[in-house]
Amino acid sequence: MSTEREVLDRLDRLAIRHYVTGSWALSVHAEPRMTRDLDLVLDLDPADYERRIRPAFDDAYLVNDLIDVGGRAIGGLVHRTEIARVDLIIGRRDAWSRQAFERSRVVDHPGLGRTAVSSAEDLILAKLEWSDGGRSELQLRDCRSVIRIAADLDWDYLERYAAILDVGPLLESVRGG
Secondary structure (H helix, E strand, C coil), X not given: CCHHHHHHHHHHHCCCCEEEEHHHHHHHHCCCCCCXXXXXXXXXXXXXXXXXXXXXXXXXXXXXXXXXXXXXXXXXXXXXXXXXXXXXXXXXXXXXXXXXXXXXXXXXXXXXXXXXXXXXXXXXXXXXXXXXXCCCHHHHHHHHHHHHHCCCCCHHHHHHHHHXXXXXXXXXXXXXX
């Protein structure tokens, strides 16, 4: 079993709702690319991170403290003997984050097996948010790849939440090319 799959299984046993995002989700919706870590969004209150995550993973992982990155709480797991890292993004409590959880779908992921993965639209929105105002060409290239390959994107949804997340102009720029 892969280290990444082990993390997903432990979260399942803890009944912590989660979904895969980032480059691992990209392999479901567009052209895959190499990545150094697995990105997971957790439906977990930040106050519960120490109480639930640390004891459940401390035996085999270095459990990083939560840090604030642009208003998001992010923690991480680094396996003690394998070269593997998992970023744990604590889901916000806003309308978009709730929708992203509801729109995630369980798929047969090529590297992880059956697991919940971000929708194509929510992956685009997340990557636009992480693009540092469009300065990360890697994130923008990933968005263009999803737009080019994913069928039947819900553009009304994308435009509505891009405006709310203040990434509307970035969405238009990746949509056009």
